Amino acid sequence: MKMRALKLKRDWIHGWLLLLPALVFLFAFTHIPAITTLINSFFSTPRGRRSAKFIGLENYDRMVNDPVFWKVLWNNLWFAIGTIPASVGLAIVMALWVNEKLMGRGFVRMAYFTPTVLPLIAVANIWLFFYTPGFGLFDQITGFLFGWPASNYLGNPDTALNAIIVVTVWKEAGFFMIFYLAALQAIPVSLKEAAQIEGAGRWTIFWRITFPLLMPTTLFVCVNAVINSFRLVDHIFILTDGGPDNASALLLFYIYEVAFRFWETAYGATLTVALLALLSLLAIGQFFFFDRKVHYK
Amino acid sequence: MVTERLSSSGKPIGLENVSRVWGETIAVDALSIEIPAGSFTALLGPSGCGKSTTLRMIAGLESVSGGQILIGGNDVTGRPSSKRDLSMVFQSYALFPHLSVAENIIFGLKVRRMNRTERDTRLKKVADLLGLSQLLERKPGQLSGGQQQRVALGRAIIGEKPICLMDEPLSNLDAKLRHEMRLEIRSLQQQLGFTMVYVTHDQVEAITMADQVVLMNKGRLEQAAAPRELYEKPASPFAARFIGTPPMNLFPANAFKKLCTAPDFQLGVRPEAMHLQDSGPVSASVRAVEYLGADILADCVVAETSFQVRLPTTRRVTPGQSIELGFEPDALHVFDADTGRRRDDLVSEFGTLLRS
Numbered sequence: 001m002k003m004r005a006l007k008l009k010r011d012w013i014h015g016w017l018l019l020l021p022a023l024v025f026l027f028a029f030t031h032i033p034a035i036t037t038l039i040n041s042f043f044s045t046p047r048g049r050r051s052a053k054f055i056g057l058e059n060y061d062r063m064v065n066d067p068v069f070w071k072v073l074w075n076n077l078w079f080a081i082g083t084i085p086a087s088v089g090l091a092i093v094m095a096l097w098v099n100e101k102l103m104g105r106g107f108v109r110m111a112y113f114t115p116t117v118l119p120l121i122a123v124a125n126i127w128l129f130f131y132t133p134g135f136g137l138f139d140q141i142t143g144f145l146f147g148w149p150a151s152n153y154l155g156n157p158d159t160a161l162n163a164i165i166v167v168t169v170w171k172e173a174g175f176f177m178i179f180y181l182a183a184l185q186a187i188p189v190s191l192k193e194a195a196q197i198e199g200a201g202r203w204t205i206f207w208r209i210t211f212p213l214l215m216p217t218t219l220f221v222c223v224n225a226v227i228n229s230f231r232l233v234d235h236i237f238i239l240t241d242g243g244p245d246n247a248s249a250l251l252l253f254y255i256y257e258v259a260f261r262f263w264e265t266a267y268g269a270t271l272t273v274a275l276l277a278l279l280s281l282l283a284i285g286q287f288f289f290f291d292r293k294v295h296y297k
Numbered sequence: 298m299v300t301e302r303l304s305s306s307g308k309p310i311g312l313e314n315v316s317r318v319w320g321e322t323i324a325v326d327a328l329s330i331e332i333p334a335g336s337f338t339a340l341l342g343p344s345g346c347g348k349s350t351t352l353r354m355i356a357g358l359e360s361v362s363g364g365q366i367l368i369g370g371n372d373v374t375g376r377p378s379s380k381r382d383l384s385m386v387f388q389s390y391a392l393f394p395h396l397s398v399a400e401n402i403i404f405g406l407k408v409r410r411m412n413r414t415e416r417d418t419r420l421k422k423v424a425d426l427l428g429l430s431q432l433l434e435r436k437p438g439q440l441s442g443g444q445q446q447r448v449a450l451g452r453a454i455i456g457e458k459p460i461c462l463m464d465e466p467l468s469n470l471d472a473k474l475r476h477e478m479r480l481e482i483r484s485l486q487q488q489l490g491f492t493m494v495y496v497t498h499d500q501v502e503a504i505t506m507a508d509q510v511v512l513m514n515k516g517r518l519e520q521a522a523a524p525r526e527l528y529e530k531p532a533s534p535f536a537a538r539f540i541g542t543p544p545m546n547l548f549p550a551n552a553f554k555k556l557c558t559a560p561d562f563q564l565g566v567r568p569e570a571m572h573l574q575d576s577g578p579v580s581a582s583v584r585a586v587e588y589l590g591a592d593i594l595a596d597c598v599v600a601e602t603s604f605q606v607r608l609p610t611t612r613r614v615t616p617g618q619s620i621e622l623g624f625e626p627d628a629l630h631v632f633d634a635d636t637g638r639r640r641d642d643l644v645s646e647f648g649t650l651l652r653s
């Protein structure tokens with residue numbers, strides 16, 4: 001009896017010892033920073049000799065009354081609406097296409113995946129060229145085909161965000177395609193054949209068989225897409241630097257500006273807490289929304 | 298009573314010189330078969346002989362490299378499977394995992410936009426017929442193998458198609474369930490009257506269920522005949538050895554002293570057709586004896602050819618012993634050693650020679 005208890009205790013200690021390294025890293029780099037951020041958001045920004053002091057909800061009050069915050073939040077919403085359905089839809093279409101038996105299938109797959117492999121900085125530079133007023137690819141094409149005048153897509157507040165959305169969709173679709181491709185290949189061919197025998201056409205097979213079976217992947221991809229839509233900022237630095245007039249600034253970009261350009265770290269922390277809260281809400285909401293529609297094996 | 302409205306009159310299927318080639322491999326080689334309307338035809342053969350390929354070509358899931366497929370007299374070679382008016386049961390059942398049993402069964406009816414009341418009455422009939430009424434709300438993942446099999450059957454018969462194709466539908470079931478399902482499928486086919494093409498590599502399945510057995514070997518037709526004829530008059534040594542357990546014994550003609558003048562023939566006698574007979578035509582030595590309960594199976598050798606005999610347990614036979622065996626004249630099968638063709642014309646001649 002006593003031996004058993006002793007052994008149990010030893011197993012228990014072993015278990016925790018094995019978990020320890022992972023836990024240390026998890027806490028040191030994820031949980032502690034998160035909690036520190038939350039705490040910092042209730043303090044003022046320390047400046048020179050003036051140390052941080054507790055100011056309660058003052059930072060939050062400032063945030064709610066900050067027009068730039070609402071602007072970037074709105075931008076971000078628009079960015080999410082513009083990128084998520086488009087990139088997910090495009091990913092499915094590309095995956096279906098690449099999954100067919102076509103010539104040079106491997107090459108096409110690789111071509112679609114290239115945007116994901118390329119570093120965003122390089123990608124942004126290429127697109128910078130595409131968008132150049134007058135000489136850029138788009139202006140040359142639209143000028144040649146429709147005789148449109150040169151337009152500054154990135155410099156115009158009306159088009160800057162949309163121009164960035166296009167780059168993001170292009171970048172993300174290839175990445176999501178890989179997940180869909182893997183999921184498509186896990187669906188037995190016989191299901192499609194059985195549906196064919198029952199008289200179903202391509203369209204019916206897709207909507208009644210393939211798409212429902214891809215639901216777990218769609219959930220995964222959507223969660224990732226939502227997180228990415230709040231997480232991606234690097235191409236903004238290259239393409240527009242948030243301008244003009246914050247027209248293409250997203251929440252995370254604004255956080256960066258506040259915290260590391262204006263050095264208002266406390267307010268940056270507050271904005272970060274808002275971002276984290278938003279992300280958690282979205283993730284939870286998505287799981288609830290999808291849960292009833294997803295068939296897991 | 299239940300099956301009143303669930304009936305479909307079968308259509309005949311014809312294959313004319315149908316081939317299927319993948320690069321170097323010839324999966325099906327100029328196969329011609331006639332499948333009468335409303336019959337139960339089994340495609341039988343060893344693994345890799347092209348049974349599934351043939352079935353899939355009939356279904357329209359595989360393109361044809363050459364030849365013609367006729368259904369009900371019409372050439373359907375180029376038609377997609379959705380236009381061939383047939384149903385199919387897959388070896389893996391191919392049930393849609395995200396749909397309930399009911400949804401799975403009525404999938405085809407929904408695709409064809411059949412109205413709801415008609416759909417529901419049919420579903421009820423099929424569910425009653427197959428004993429699935431209690432399971433309609435479940436997902437396929439929550440069913441046993443036998444139940445899944447039934448759902449696949451239900452999906453195949455609810456459309457009342459004139460033709461039903463099955464590719465080894467019982468191979469995932471245990472022996473007892475297999476036997477039950479065998480009877481069930483056969484009676485279902487007879488009740489509903491559709492034309493059945495049934496792929497199997499199990500000769501017992503083919504022999505017990507089918508009206509016609511199409512025996513294939515390496516993509517070619519070996520013999521197409523009723524089970525009884527296949528057993529009693531195999532057209533080739535391959536057919537002779539494929540049907541019946543243990544397989545038919547084949548001897549080169551010169552294994553018998555009295556026939557050493559005719560070396561170009563193979564003689565076949567089934568193990569169960571041989572019996573002990575003093576001064577019979579075959580004198581063999583016993584190598585090993587297997588006791589099977591009802592009878593014994595003796596491994597014997599004659600002139601360096603080993604063969605098997607099924608003997609009653611009444612007389613003791615021990616390894617090393619010499620025995621003399623005989624058989625009825627009509628139990629002898631003669632095959633041309635070169636062409637492999639059956640030579641019924643020589644049976645009586647050889648029979649008398651052997652017994653003289």
Ligand SMILES: Nc1ncnc2c1ncn2[C@@H]1O[C@H](COP(=O)(O)OP(=O)(O)OP(=O)(O)O)[C@@H](O)[C@H]1O
Binds near residue numbers: 319345346498
């Ligand atoms: N898609 C394919 N590509 C190339 N060769 C194939 C393909 N499908 C089948 N084959 C070949 O065709 C031949 C016949 O295959 P098939 O599946 O018809 O055999 P089978 O009689 O059904 O065998 P089993 O009893 O094992 O199912 C085999 O040699 C197989 O390797």
Ligand SMILES: [Mg+2]
Binds near residue numbers: 348349350
């Ligand atoms: Mg097969």
